[in-house]
Amino acid sequence: xxxxxxxxxxxxxxxxxxxxxxxxxxxxxxxxxxxxxxxxxxxxxxxxxxxxxxxxxxxxxxxxxxxxxxxxxxxxxxxxxxxxxxxxxxxxxxxxxxxxxxxxxxxxxxxxxxxxxxxxxxxxxxxxxxxxxxxx
Amino acid sequence: xxxxxxxxxxxxxxxxxxxxxxxxxxxxxxxxxxxxxxxxxxxxxxxxxxxxxxxxxxxxxxxxxxxxxxxxxxxxxxxxxxxxxxxxxxxxxxxxxxxxxxxxxxxxxxxxxxxxxx
Numbered sequence: 001x002x003x004x005x006x007x008x009x010x011x012x013x014x015x016x017x018x019x020x021x022x023x024x025x026x027x028x029x030x031x032x033x034x035x036x037x038x039x040x041x042x043x044x045x046x047x048x049x050x051x052x053x054x055x056x057x058x059x060x061x062x063x064x065x066x067x068x069x070x071x072x073x074x075x076x077x078x079x080x081x082x083x084x085x086x087x088x089x090x091x092x093x094x095x096x097x098x099x100x101x102x103x104x105x106x107x108x109x110x111x112x113x114x115x116x117x118x119x120x121x122x123x124x125x126x127x128x129x130x131x132x133x134x135x136x
Numbered sequence: 137x138x139x140x141x142x143x144x145x146x147x148x149x150x151x152x153x154x155x156x157x158x159x160x161x162x163x164x165x166x167x168x169x170x171x172x173x174x175x176x177x178x179x180x181x182x183x184x185x186x187x188x189x190x191x192x193x194x195x196x197x198x199x200x201x202x203x204x205x206x207x208x209x210x211x212x213x214x215x216x217x218x219x220x221x222x223x224x225x226x227x228x229x230x231x232x233x234x235x236x237x238x239x240x241x242x243x244x245x246x247x248x249x250x251x252x253x254x
Binding site: 009012013015016019020023051052053054060061062063064065110111113114117118121122124125128131132135 | 149154156157158159160161162163164165166167168169170171174202219223226227230233234237240241244
């Protein structure tokens, strides 16, 4: 891990907000690919999820969060018999991306709520810091 | 010196600021699998810090010890952050920080007035 300055409340919130953005983008990509069709089972789109990990800063005792990676769900694509489809295989089947739209919407809502929460916490902390600075 | 000037409030302000960081960490990790929410026992930490400043030997060396929060309902991924509780704790801590800060300001004003001889 590269050398960097100790974590402050600001950098902590920045990283957490970026992590929530990654999560929201992943869910949005899944929604965008909902209903996409492929001619092979392997070629079908699989939903992606962001995985978070704790990033402990020993100097300040703060615990930040990072996106440790993206994983693809191991759900099998939905096979649909549709011989008239241009992408249909020899048996007349197409493979649809297994995206659960409701779950993705909930994921986006959850991410945006947590993002709001972070912004509010940062605003309060910033206001207190300014008050402390301004007091003579 | 700072303890004689500000009494309990100097140590309390530092602790409030530390606690703000701890709660902000909890809020940041609300979606991290396996993260355990932590908090500072404010009274115990303040006692320890004041005892340390007065030269008494204290168990733990006056460091603010972090305790794990007991979840109302454990979640499947092992995360024990409950956003509502963290929000309330953050707000309570912010108000207490403001109060302590105004006490410190009052002390400073008193001393300044005494020095100026108004």
